[in-house]
Structures are given as C-alpha cells and as structure tokens.
Amino acid sequence: MNRISPEQSGSPTRDRILNALRVHGPQARVDLASIVEMSPATVSGVTGELVRAGAMREVFERDAADSTREGGGRGRGRPKVTIELVPQTAHVIVVKLSINEIQVALGDFTGSTASTHTRSLDTRALSAAELVKAIAEEVERCHRDMSPGYGPCLGIGLAVQGLVRDSDVLAWSPALSVRDVDIVRPLADRFGLSVYAANDANCIALAIRNRPEFQSIDNMAVLMLGTGVGMGLIVGGKVYDGRTGAAAEFGHTKYQMDGPFCHCGRRGCIESFVGDYALYRDARAMLDLPNTDALHPSEEQMQALCDLAARGDPVALGLFEQAGRALGFGLTNLIALISPSLILVSGSGVRAYEYLEPSMRRSLGDALVETLLANTEIRPYRWDEDLTLRGIIALVLGGVPFQLGA
Amino acid sequence: MNRISPEQSGSPTRDRILNALRVHGPQARVDLASIVEMSPATVSGVTGELVRAGAMREVFERDAADSTREGGGRGRGRPKVTIELVPQTAHVIVVKLSINEIQVALGDFTGSTASTHTRSLDTRALSAAELVKAIAEEVERCHRDMSPGYGPCLGIGLAVQGLVRDSDVLAWSPALSVRDVDIVRPLADRFGLSVYAANDANCIALAIRNRPEFQSIDNMAVLMLGTGVGMGLIVGGKVYDGRTGAAAEFGHTKYQMDGPFCHCGRRGCIESFVGDYALYRDARAMLDLPNTDALHPSEEQMQALCDLAARGDPVALGLFEQAGRALGFGLTNLIALISPSLILVSGSGVRAYEYLEPSMRRSLGDALVETLLANTEIRPYRWDEDLTLRGIIALVLGGVPFQLGA
DNA sequence: CGTTATTTCTTCGAGCATTGAACTTAATTT
DNA sequence: AAATTAAGTTCAATGCTCGAAGAAATAACG
Numbered sequence: 001m002n003r004i005s006p007e008q009s010g011s012p013t014r015d016r017i018l019n020a021l022r023v024h025g026p027q028a029r030v031d032l033a034s035i036v037e038m039s040p041a042t043v044s045g046v047t048g049e050l051v052r053a054g055a056m057r058e059v060f061e062r063d064a065a066d067s068t069r070e071g072g073g074r075g076r077g078r079p080k081v082t083i084e085l086v087p088q089t090a091h092v093i094v095v096k097l098s099i100n101e102i103q104v105a106l107g108d109f110t111g112s113t114a115s116t117h118t119r120s121l122d123t124r125a126l127s128a129a130e131l132v133k134a135i136a137e138e139v140e141r142c143h144r145d146m147s148p149g150y151g152p153c154l155g156i157g158l159a160v161q162g163l164v165r166d167s168d169v170l171a172w173s174p175a176l177s178v179r180d181v182d183i184v185r186p187l188a189d190r191f192g193l194s195v196y197a198a199n200d201a202n203c204i205a206l207a208i209r210n211r212p213e214f215q216s217i218d219n220m221a222v223l224m225l226g227t228g229v230g231m232g233l234i235v236g237g238k239v240y241d242g243r244t245g246a247a248a249e250f251g252h253t254k255y256q257m258d259g260p261f262c263h264c265g266r267r268g269c270i271e272s273f274v275g276d277y278a279l280y281r282d283a284r285a286m287l288d289l290p291n292t293d294a295l296h297p298s299e300e301q302m303q304a305l306c307d308l309a310a311r312g313d314p315v316a317l318g319l320f321e322q323a324g325r326a327l328g329f330g331l332t333n334l335i336a337l338i339s340p341s342l343i344l345v346s347g348s349g350v351r352a353y354e355y356l357e358p359s360m361r362r363s364l365g366d367a368l369v370e371t372l373l374a375n376t377e378i379r380p381y382r383w384d385e386d387l388t389l390r391g392i393i394a395l396v397l398g399g400v401p402f403q404l405g406a
Numbered sequence: 407m408n409r410i411s412p413e414q415s416g417s418p419t420r421d422r423i424l425n426a427l428r429v430h431g432p433q434a435r436v437d438l439a440s441i442v443e444m445s446p447a448t449v450s451g452v453t454g455e456l457v458r459a460g461a462m463r464e465v466f467e468r469d470a471a472d473s474t475r476e477g478g479g480r481g482r483g484r485p486k487v488t489i490e491l492v493p494q495t496a497h498v499i500v501v502k503l504s505i506n507e508i509q510v511a512l513g514d515f516t517g518s519t520a521s522t523h524t525r526s527l528d529t530r531a532l533s534a535a536e537l538v539k540a541i542a543e544e545v546e547r548c549h550r551d552m553s554p555g556y557g558p559c560l561g562i563g564l565a566v567q568g569l570v571r572d573s574d575v576l577a578w579s580p581a582l583s584v585r586d587v588d589i590v591r592p593l594a595d596r597f598g599l600s601v602y603a604a605n606d607a608n609c610i611a612l613a614i615r616n617r618p619e620f621q622s623i624d625n626m627a628v629l630m631l632g633t634g635v636g637m638g639l640i641v642g643g644k645v646y647d648g649r650t651g652a653a654a655e656f657g658h659t660k661y662q663m664d665g666p667f668c669h670c671g672r673r674g675c676i677e678s679f680v681g682d683y684a685l686y687r688d689a690r691a692m693l694d695l696p697n698t699d700a701l702h703p704s705e706e707q708m709q710a711l712c713d714l715a716a717r718g719d720p721v722a723l724g725l726f727e728q729a730g731r732a733l734g735f736g737l738t739n740l741i742a743l744i745s746p747s748l749i750l751v752s753g754s755g756v757r758a759y760e761y762l763e764p765s766m767r768r769s770l771g772d773a774l775v776e777t778l779l780a781n782t783e784i785r786p787y788r789w790d791e792d793l794t795l796r797g798i799i800a801l802v803l804g805g806v807p808f809q810l811g812a
Numbered sequence: 813c814g815t816t817a818t819t820t821c822t823t824c825g826a827g828c829a830t831t832g833a834a835c836t837t838a839a840t841t842t
Numbered sequence: 843a844a845a846t847t848a849a850g851t852t853c854a855a856t857g858c859t860c861g862a863a864g865a866a867a868t869a870a871c872g
Contacts, residue, residue, distance in 0.1 A: 013829075030849060039831050044851060076840040077848025163777055171777045219648055233743075235641055242625055242745035242781070249742040254735060254773050264775050329660060333739045336655040337639075339648035367660050369670050371569055371577045375648070419858080436820060445860050450822055482869040483819025 010401025013038060014046050018402060021085050022111040022394070023210050026059055028080030047083055053404050055089040055109070058082070085110045091150045092396040093142050094157035095135050096200065096388050099123060099175045099227075099296060104138040106146055107157075107393030111210075113386060117142065128181040135183070136190055154400045155194035156187055157392040159203045161228070163249070167197055167241070174228065174263060196396050200224075201248065202239050203391030205232020208344065208381065209239075210394050220342040221334060222381070223250065225349025227296050228263065229271040233338070239395075251275065253333060255326045273326035274356075276302050276349065279319055286315050299348065309355045320355035327356060328363025335368060335376050344381035353380040416807025419444060420452050424808060427491050428517040428800070429616050432465055434486030453489055459810050461495040461515070464488070491516045497556045498802040499548050500563035501541050502606065502794050505529060505581045505633075505702060510544040512552055513563075513799030517616075519792065523548065534587040541589070542596055560806045561600035562593055563798040565609045567634070569655070573603055573647070580634065580669060602802050606630075607654065608645050609797030611638020614750065614787065615645075616800050626748040627740060628787070629656065631755025633702050634669065635677040639744070645801075657681065659739060661732045679732035680762075682708050682755065685725055692721050705754065715761045726761035733762060734769025741774060741782050750787035759786040 013036070020035045021027060027035065033043040050056045058081050087108035096103040100123050105116040119138060126134065139156060160183075162173025170181040188195040205222040208214060218237045224230040229251030233240040240248065251271035252264050259268025260278065272278050280297035283289055283305055308316035331343065345353060364373060419442070426441045427433060433441065439449040456462045464487050493514035502509040506529050511522040525544060532540065545562060568579030576587040594601040611628040614620060624643045630636035635657030639646040646654065657677035658670050665674025666684065678684050686703035689695055689711055714722035737749065751759060770779060 011829085028849075040850070041832080041852085042830055044849095045830090048851085074839080075848080076846070078836095078838040078850070080849065165777070165781075172775075231743075235646070236644075238642075240641070240744075242747075249745075249778065252775065252778075253739045253742045257735065257769075257773065266773055266775060268773070329663065333659045334743060336659045337637075337740060337743055338646075339655075341648075363663075367663065367672055367674070369578075369658065369672060371571070372655060372658075375571075417858090434820080446821070447823085447861075448859055450820095451859090454822080480868080481819080482817070484821070484865095484867040486820065 010403055011046070013042060014050070015398075015401055017043065017046050017050075018085070019398065021056075021083070022397065023215065024212055026082040026084035028082045030080060032083075049404065051083070055086055055402070055404075056083050057086055059084045087112065087114070088149050089151045090154050090402070091146070091152075092154050092157060092393055092400075093139050094159065094389060094392040094396065095138060096159045096392070097123070097135070097173070097175055098161050098200070102134060102138050103389070104142045105389045105393070106142055106150075107389070107397070109151070109397075111390065111393050111397055113389050113393065115142075115145070115147075116389065117145070123175040124177045126176065126178070128178050131176065131178070131181060132183060132186045136187060139187070139191065153191075153193060154402070155196060155396040156191060157396040158183060158187075158195065158197040159200045159388050159392040160197060161200050161230075164197050164199050164241075170197070194396070194400050196392070196399055198239075198392060198395055199230070199232070199241070199248070200388050201230035201232040202241055203232070203389075203395060204346070204387045205234055205391070206239050206394055207387040207391035208232075208346075209234045209237075210390075214342075217342050219338065219340040220344065221248075221250075221338070221340045223343060223345045224347035225274065225276075225345065226347040227276045229274050229349075230347070231334075233340075235338070250330060250334065253330045255329050270326050270330040274323045274330075274349070279305060279323060282319055282322075283316065287313075302348070303351065306352050306355070309352065317355060320352055321359040323352075324356035324359030325363045328360040329367065331360070331378065332364055332367040335364075335372055339372060339375050341376060343376060343378045345378065346381040346383050346387075348383055350380045350383050416809055417452070419448060420456070421804075421807055423449065423452050423456075424491070425804065427462075427489070428803065429621065430618055432488040432490035434488050436486060438489075455810065457489070461492055461808070461810075462489050463492055465490045493518065493520070494555045495557045496560050496808070497552070497558075498560050498563060498799055498806075499545050500565065500795060500798040500802065501544060502565045502798070503529070503541070503579070503581055504567050504606070508540060508544050509795070510548045511795045511799070512548055512556075513795070513803070515557070515803075517796065517799050517803055519795050519799065521548075521551070521553075522795065523551070529581045530583045532582065532584070534584050537582065537584070537587060538589060538592045542593060545593070545597065559597075559599060560808070561602060561802040562597060563802040564589060564593075564601065564603040565606045565794050565798040566603060567606050567636075570603050570605050570647075576603070600802070600806050602798070602805055604645075604798060604801055605636070605638070605647070605654070606794050607636035607638040608647055609638070609795075609801060610752070610793045611640055611797070612645050612800055613793040613797035614638075614752075615640045615643075616796075620748075623748050625744065625746040626750065627654075627656075627744070627746045629749060629751045630753035631680060631682075631751065632753040633682045635680050635755075636753070637740075639746075641744070656736060656740065659736045661735050676732050676736040680729045680736075680755070685711060685729060688725055688728075689722065693719075708754070709757065712758050712761070715758065723761060726758055727765040729758075730762035730765030731769045734766040735773065737766070737784065738770055738773040741770075741778055745778060745781055747782060749782060749784045751784065752787040752789050752793075754789055756786045756789050 016036045017032055020032055029043050029047055030040055033040045047056060087110050089109040092107040094105050094107055101120055103116060103118045106114040108114045160170055160173055161175055163171040165171040168184050170183050172179050184195045184197050201224045208222055220234045222232045231248045231250035233248040252269045254268050255270050255273055256268040260272045261267055262269035262272035276297050305316055309320055422442045423438055426438055435449050435453055436446055439446045453462060493516050495515040498513040500511050500513055507526055509522060509524045512520040514520045566576055566579055567581055569577040571577040574590045576589050578585050590601045590603050607630045614628055626640045628638045637654045637656035639654040658675045660674050661676050661679055662674040666678045667673055668675035668678035682703050711722055715726055
C-alpha cells in the first residue's frame with residue numbers, strides 16, 4: 001500500500017476510531033473505547049471534535065436493543081448513544097479494471113459503494129496512454145455524476161487483475177496486452193490526488209478481513225478461484241504484498257513441472273489445473289461442449305460443467321477431482337510455508353467447491369503432517385462481486401488520513 | 407515470539423536504543439538519534455538515564471576514525487563520544503537443543519555469547535520430564551559457572567530443531583521421540599523467569615537479519631540446508647512464525663507427491679531430495695561409501711560426497727543436480743507466494759552450493775515468470791555454528807524489556 | 813595565539829496525546 | 843422520590859518528544 005502524495009499523518013487515534021466505525025458500524029462511545037483500546041475520555045475527545053466538524057453524528061434509534069449489554073435490553077443506567085459516520089463527509093473514487101471492462105464506483109466516508117458504473121471496451125486493444133485516458137474519463141464521469149452534497153475526494157483507487165509492482169505500475173494483467181504501465185503517476189498528476197493501485201485479490205482479502213468476524217485473525221489467505229487463480233494474503237493483520245507488490249501469486253505456484261501450459265507462459269502452474277479456462281479446456285476435449293473464447297469461458301459455460309457434475313457425469317467429476325488434487329497440492333505448500341490460521345476459498349469457482357473438496361482434502365491429508373494441518377482451517381466463502389470495490393475503497397480510506405478542516 | 411511472564415512494557419524508545427546498540431555496536435548519540443529516528447534531545451535523555459544506571463558507558467578511543475563523517479577523519483567540531491552497552495548489566499541463558507546434544511550459553515547485555523557449554527546425551531531416549539530436567543540442569547550449571555559481576559538474568563531462551571507450537575510446546579523435534587512437550591511453563595515456574603522457545607531456523611534468520619547490512623530488508627528468507635531443510639522467514643521486519651509458530655516449514659513443501667519418504671512420514675518433501683540424509687541415501691545406493699547412521703550422515707561423509715563432485719564424479723554431480731532441481735522447485739513456490747526481496751541459502755549444506763546452483767537456477771528460470779524472478783535475489787550465506795545462539799539471545803533480549811532498577 | 817566556525821551534547825520549556833478522577837446526565841429500580 | 847447504575851464530559855496530571863538555546867570541545871583561520 002503506498003501513495004503518491006506526501007504522507008500527512010493524521011492522528012492515529014482518530015484514524016483508528018474512524019476505521020472502527022467503518023468495520024463495526026455505528027457504535028456508542030464506550031464500545032468504541034473498548035474496540036480501539038483507549039480510555040472513554042480519549043474517545044470522547046476525538047468524537048466530540050469530529051461531531052463538531054460534521055464528520056460524525058449521533059443517531060437516535062427508538063427502542064434500540066443493545067447487544068453489548070447482557071440481556072440485550074436497554075438495562076439501567078444512562079442509555080448509550082450510538083454515533084455514526086456521515087457518509088457524505090468525503091468520498092473516494094475507485095476503479096476496477098478487468099478483462100474488457102472498466103468499473104468505476106463512488107465510495108462514501110463509511111466505506112460503502114455509493115454508486116457504480118460499468119463500461120465495456122476492448123481492454124486488450126489499449127495502449128498505455130489510452131488506458132490511462134479511459135480510466136481518467138471514467139473517474140471524471142463518476143465525479144460528474146456524483147450526487148451533490150459530498151465532501152472532498154480523498155483519493156483514487158485502482159483494483160486490477162494481475163501483477164501490480166510497487167503499488168505503482170501494472171507489471172502484467174490479463175486484461176491488457178501492454179506491460180509495465182505506470183498507472184499511478186499520470187492519474188495522481190492529473191487529479192492532484194493520492195492514487196492507490198492494488199491487485200484485485202488483495203482488495204478482496206482486505207474487504208473480507210475488514211468484516212467484524214475476522215478482526216482477530218491476523219494470518220489468513222483468501223483464495224480466488226475464477227478464470228485464473230488468485231490469492232490475497234493477510235499477514236500480521238495487514239495485506240501482504242511483498243516488497244514489490246508482486247506476491248501471493250498462488251495460482252502460479254507449481255504442481256507439475258511438465259504440466260500443461262499456463263497463461264503466464266510457464267508450465268504446470270496450479271492455475272493451469274484449477275482455473276476455469278483449464279477446466280473448460282479439458283472438458284471440451286472429452287465432452288461435447290460449445291466452442292468458446294478459450295481463454296475466458298463464460299459463467300454459463302462453467303455452470304453447465306457444474307451441472308454435468310451434479311448429474312454424476314464421471315468425466316466432469318473426474319476433472320474436478322483432478323483440480324481438487326492440484327489445489328490440495330498448492331495448499332499444502334501454502335500451509336507449510338505460512339501456516340495461516342484460516343484459508344477461505346472464494347471467487348466464482350466456489351460453485352464447484354463440493355466437487356473439488358474431497359480430493360483437495362485427500363491431497364492435503366496425504367501430504368501434510370497433522371501438526372501443520374490442524375493449525376489451519378479451510379472453508380469456502382460466499383463469493384460476492386462487490387468485495388473488490390469495498391476492498392479498494394477501504395484501502396484508499398485507510399491510506400489517506402482524514403484531516404480536519406482539510 | 408511470546409513469553410510466560412506478564413509483558414511489562416519498558417519504554418519503547420529505550421528498547422529501540424538498546425537494540426540499535428546491539429545491532430550497530432557502539433555509537434555516538436547523534437548517530438543513535440538518526441538510527442532510531444528520534445531527536446538528539448530524546449536520545450540524550452534516555453542514554454543519560456542509562457549511563458547513570460550503569461547499563462551504558464562512554465568509551466574513549468584514541469585517534470578514533472569516524473566513518474560517519476565525510477573524509478573519515480575526526481573533522482572539526484566537538485568530537486563524538488561513542489557509548490557502548492556494559493556487557494555485565496544483565497544476562498540471559500539460552501539453550502540449543504539438537505540431536506544428541508544440549509548446548510547452553512550465557513548471553514550478555516550486548517547480545518554476545520559470553521560462554522558456552524555442550525553436553526552430549528541420547529536425546530531421543532528422554533521422556534518429557536527428563537528433557538525438562540536435563541535442560542534445567544544445564545541452565546543451573548550455566549548460572550553456577552557464570553563469571554561474577556553479572557547483573558540479573560532477564561530470561562531463558564530455547565532454540566530447538568523442529569516444530570515449536572505457540573512458542574510454548576515442542577510439537578515435534580527430530581531430537582526427541584516424545585511429542586508435544588510443554589517446555590516453557592515448567593522452566594518458567596522453576597526459575598521464575600520469562601522463557602522463550604523458538605525454532606532454530608527462526609533464530610538464525612533473526613540473527614542474520616540483525617546484522618547491520620540487512621536492517622533495511624523487511625522481507626527475506628533464510629534457508630537452512632543440513633540434515634534436514636529448514637527456513638526462517640522475516641516478514642515485515644520481524645520473524646514470522648504464523649499464529650502457531652508452526653510455519654516456514656520449507657523443507658516439507660512438496661516436490662513430488664509420489665517421491666521418496668521423508669522424515670516427516672510423508673512423501674516427496676523437498677527435504678527428501680535436498681537434505682543430507684537424502685543425498686547420502688541416494689549416494690550410497692550408487693557409490694561405494696561407508697555405511698552410516700542413515701538418518702544423520704556426518705560432516706565428514708558429506709564432505710566426502712562433495713569431494714567426489716569436485717573431482718567431477720558424474721554420479722555425485724547428478725545427485726546434486728537433482729537436489730538443485732528440487733530446491734529450485736521449492737523456491738519457485740516460495741517466491742510466488744511471498745516474493746521476499748532476498749533469499750539466503752545457508753546451513754552446513756552450502757558446502758555444495760556450487761553444485762546445486764546451476765540446476766536450481768534453471769529450475770527457477772523454467773518455472774517462474776521474469777517479473778517475479780527479478781524481484782528476488784538469491785545467494786549463499788556463510789554458515790556459522792554460532793548464529794543460532796546469537797539469534798535466541800537476541801530473541802530473549804528483544805522480548806524482555808529492560809527495566810531500570812529492576 | 814586568539815577568534816571564528818563547526819559539531820556534539822545537554823537542558824529547559826512548550827506541545828501534545830492520553831488517562832484517572834471527579835462530575836454530569838439520563839435512564840431504571842425500589 | 844430516592845437510590846442505583848451506566849454513559850459521557852471535563853479537567854488536571856503525567857509522560858513523551860522535540861525545538862531552541864546554550865554549553866562544550868574541537869579544527870580552521872588570520
């Protein structure tokens with residue numbers, strides 16, 4: 001995570017309180033104090049300031065049930081007054097770049113997506129300059145279409161499929177035919193704002209980790225099964241992107257040195273066994289399936305393959321079984337190296353999780369000593385298209401400190 | 407990294423200054439200020455306090471060349487006065503447990519090993535209680551034999567080959583036949599001190615990262631080639647041991663699902679291709695070599711194998727080539743997942759690095775896209791028996807905050 | 813040889829974040 | 843109505859850090 005504009009550090013306590021409200025939703029001051037582990041006096045000071053500045057407000061609910069008090073009722077004593085962020089305080093604009101699609105979204109001060117717009121275009125036909133231009137146009141359109149009343153734009157975020165080096169340049173993306181596009185600086189110069197670029201899987205991992213139920217899990221991995229196979233890694237409570245941002249390429253971890261060719265140009269990557277394109281490629285060789293853009297089978301086509309498996313088709317089941325084995329092999333190595341306490345399997349590919357899981361577990365059981373296996377929980381996680389946007393919004397909001405009166 | 411005794415946090419600034427002196431050696435206050443990135447005023451305050459307490463002292467060198475001033479001479483202006491830690495201020499006692507050997511060392515306040523003592527015994531014959539007893543005896547012996555004048559014992563450290571879970575219990579070690587030995591609590595109770603247990607490879611990684619030249623490298627891996635294959639991982643500037651301490655088991659990363667059996671009971675681990683025992687096992691099948699304790703070929707025997715390769719023996723060279731391929735495969739996965747900026751290959755096995763390297767590099771080049779490969783430097787690192795002790799000493803010193811007048 | 817320049821180091825006071833304690837507010841229970 | 847309970851506020855005390863001013867110790871310069 002980095003920025004272009006100079007890092008004007010806001011008050012860390014204030015940022016933590018803002019973040020707590022984004023993660024946990026509206027909270028009473030006492031509860032905020034315990035979340036951020038500061039005294040009520042401190043929280044009172046900070047929230048007072050922010051309420052006066054108009055960034056927060058007290059919310060009056062009638063008959064609010066209070067889940068933090070035992071019994072759930074309101075109990076005795078002075079009632080809590082929950083405070084919430086004012087969504088319009090400020091905003092961020094984020095862009096998701098994927099194959100043949102640029103999606104732009106307005107993120108409000110609470111971290112929610114306020115509006116989105118999608119533009120289809122042939123991304124692989126773009127030059128570096130055209131790409132920058134297209135993205136800038138979408139950012140401008142988003143700004144134009146923004147409903148009135150929003151405060152300043154805090155920054156711009158960019159979530160990209162592919163390899164983002166130094167959070168700066170798009171080293172490689174399946175959506176592009178150009179490489180090493182310096183995307184951040186032109187946008188930062190053009191808009192005079194902080195610009196953040198990140199891998200889409202990292203964004204998703206951040207969005208998921210930001211859910212209340214995962215707050216205490218400091219080391220986790222989020223696997224993204226789809227056309228390709230990506231991964232976002234949370235290490236020590238933060239998104240890990242290596243020194244160079246070029247990490248967590250789980251999909252290009254090896255299964256067999258002499259395996260099939262992968263999109264990356266090498267052989268035997270996990271992705272070339274588990275990715276949608278690999279499954280469909282093999283399926284088409286053995287089953288009577290419609291021809292397709294070999295690189296990117298559609299959702300319907302993949303669903304058809306799943307349906308075959310559901311009907312007990314041995315070939316389809318065999319394909320998924322093989323993919324599960326490869327997946328298990330990759331997870332074995334991931335666990336041996338990192339031993340995250342939780343691995344979530346997500347992405348559109350979870351549709352076939354039930355067919356992958358048995359052979360994946362078998363593979364893990366065969367290859368990994370119990371001591372290691374017992375430390376890591378693996379489970380599927382509902383896939384939600386919107387996670388990428390929430391993640392990149394969180395990244396920008398978390399990166400740019402909020403300044404009073406800025 | 408954890409402790410048993412409650413974490414009484416000392417002043418973080420004081421700890422950083424102590425650490426800076428341990429890492430960089432004696433320094434003038436100005437230079438300390440720039441190392442810890444605090445103002446000279448703050449450093450002056452802290453060092454003044456510590457000098458008065460007797461934990462530091464000014465050191466008067468005659469004709470000191472000053473490498474931090476341009477020209478190297480003493481230059482104009484008031485000369486710097488370097489301060490150093492007083493080694494006797496306090497001490498730690500550390501124990502290294504390896505196969506058939508318990509080594510105990512006294513670590514002084516500067517982080518150096520002041521004295522060591524080694525005891526040979528059949529570690530695999532010990533019960534859990536006997537192991538605790540043996541270690542406690544060595545700690546007591548070390549304390550008895552300690553030259554007079556040392557301040558209080560700050561803590562006890564334990565570096566172990568094998569899997570340390572939760573920095574608490576020895577889940578598994580090749581040195582032991584028992585499993586899941588809770589080693590920390592009995593020792594902590596017995597001596598009333600903080601006790602730290604850590605994997606030996608992690609200790610070595612810490613010791614290496616603590617060298618001045620690696621201070622700026624936040625993500626690195628230290629590979630330990632020896633009888634087994636271990637790894638220590640530095641992530642975000644700190645030793646990474648997963649939530650459970652059971653991470654960085656690079657040696658048990660997979661190469662071939664149906665490969666030879668490994669010590670861990672599974673098949674096809676990198677270690678079962680690269681570990682000394684694996685090399686010697688295969689060598690003995692093809693060459694006329696003396697029989698041996700198959701699990702642990704001696705240094706001489708391994709040296710003999712290297713000599714064969716040096717003389718151009720095709721079988722020996724072939725073995726190392728295969729090991730290099732396996733190593734390259736493992737590194738491919740490591741780099742794809744973590745992309746550390748530096749990988750050091752160390753351990754007694756570096757003796758054969760020149761025979762491993764070509765096939766290792768070839769394997770990496772075949773399997774990894776350039777973008778990833780270019781981000782990681784791989785090089786051998788001189789192996790030094792003493793690194794483990796320095797590492798565990800640093801771990802204890804870094805974990806226990808130094809209290810004035812404690 | 814004295815003066816000036818230069819650099820290190822110390823001291824002191826200002827500024828800031830944080831907190832405990834006392835207090836106020838607003839509800840329920842008796 | 844009084845007592846109790848809990849939330850939130852205010853304020854003074856603490857502690858950390860730093861800038862500024864000054865003291866100390868040296869080299870360079872005339």
